[in-house]
Amino acid sequence: xxxxxxxxxxxxxxxxxxxxxxxxxxxxxxxxxxxxxxxxxxxxxxxxxxxxxxxxxxxxxxxxxxxxxxxxxxxxxxxxxxxxxxxxxxxxxxxxxxxxxxxxxxxxxxxxxxxxxxxxxxxxxxxxxxxxxxxxxxxxxxxxxxxxxxxxxxxxxxxxxxxxxxxxxxxxxxxxxxxxxxxxxxxxxxxxxxxxxxxxxxxxxxxxxxxxxxxxxxxxxxxxxxxxxxxxxxxxxxxxxxxxxxxxxxxxxxxxxxxxxxxxxxxxxxxxxxxxxxxxxxxxxxxxxxxxxxxxxxxxxxxxxxxxxxxxxxxxxxxxxx
Ligand code: AVJ
Numbered sequence: 001x002x003x004x005x006x007x008x009x010x011x012x013x014x015x016x017x018x019x020x021x022x023x024x025x026x027x028x029x030x031x032x033x034x035x036x037x038x039x040x041x042x043x044x045x046x047x048x049x050x051x052x053x054x055x056x057x058x059x060x061x062x063x064x065x066x067x068x069x070x071x072x073x074x075x076x077x078x079x080x081x082x083x084x085x086x087x088x089x090x091x092x093x094x095x096x097x098x099x100x101x102x103x104x105x106x107x108x109x110x111x112x113x114x115x116x117x118x119x120x121x122x123x124x125x126x127x128x129x130x131x132x133x134x135x136x137x138x139x140x141x142x143x144x145x146x147x148x149x150x151x152x153x154x155x156x157x158x159x160x161x162x163x164x165x166x167x168x169x170x171x172x173x174x175x176x177x178x179x180x181x182x183x184x185x186x187x188x189x190x191x192x193x194x195x196x197x198x199x200x201x202x203x204x205x206x207x208x209x210x211x212x213x214x215x216x217x218x219x220x221x222x223x224x225x226x227x228x229x230x231x232x233x234x235x236x237x238x239x240x241x242x243x244x245x246x247x248x249x250x251x252x253x254x255x256x257x258x259x260x261x262x263x264x265x266x267x268x269x270x271x272x273x274x275x276x277x278x279x280x281x282x283x284x285x286x287x288x289x290x291x292x293x294x295x296x297x298x299x300x301x302x303x304x305x306x307x308x309x310x311x312x313x314x315x316x317x318x319x320x321x322x
Contacts, residue, residue, distance in 0.1 A: 009141035071100035081154030088112030161193035166286035181301035207242035215240030229267035
């Protein structure tokens with residue numbers, strides 16, 4: 001086994017500053033919103049983990065099946081020596097890919113990146129034991145930072161799985177895909193896992209489950225602002241909303257104020273008023289069509305794509321060549 005390493009690029013100070021500036025911008029806008037990345041404190045990560053096991057939440061298990069069924073095909077089409085995974089979390093699903101990529105023979109190094117030191121630390125140790133010939137090097141950072149400091153020393157593939165691309169609004173998505181294309185050399189690859197547009201009767205319950213776990217996950221962002229910015233949000237005065245936005249083809253999660261109230265956020269010296277029924281957007285989760293994502297990749301500067309989908313066509317893996 002090769003001893004794994006972890007490199008930390010994120011300071012608590014930077015994270016705090018990012019949260020303050022996101023909260024300032026989002027809470028003082030005419031249409032309030034908060035970026036979804038702040039869901040994931042310890043409790044939020046645990047709630048997300050529970051979401052992935054809910055009967056209604058099909059994306060995780062569909063992507064896992066898809067990775068299992070197409071890992072060898074992906075490995076045959078992949079030419080990477082270094083796999084860089086953005087937002088790797090526990091790397092649980094990536095294992096399926098690592099097995100095929102190491103058997104196929106070209107992969108030498110796995111570089112998972114995540115903002116959570118805890119998740120990354122346990123993942124790298126486990127993976128190094130499971131794949132003794134693989135060099136495992138974790139990077140704790142923001143993914144934009146990772147992109148601009150990509151490891152060198154071999155042909156690379158960047159993996160961005162889990163459908164997280166859907167959290168970006170179209171402009172951010174174009175910018176993200178453009179910078180991935182820019183940092184990759186010709187012959188290198190991007191592997192995306194994206195949710196596909198399917199029946200709203202399937203999509204909506206995945207974000208509004210009967211047990212109310214997604215509601216707790218959504219409301220948890222208010223506790224994050226209370227804990228980290230000293231705010232006094234009362235989560236019991238907000239209600240979870242999840243809807244399918246047909247025109248934009250995304251699921252939108254919101255928090256709706258059930259009564260008028262004023263909230264103070266001392267760390268950014270802000271007072272925010274909510275009207276009764278006012279809704280604040282907390283996440284978009286865009287769903288894609290195969291033609292659409294291929295077009296976006298093309299516009300960003302990628303060459304040909306290979307696409308694998310599950311048999312119900314709810315999720316896709318897209319391997320794009322630079
Ligand atoms: C982790 C961003 C892929 O959008 O489906 C799950 C997060 N939000 N339930 C998604 C999430 C509500 C999830 N991603």
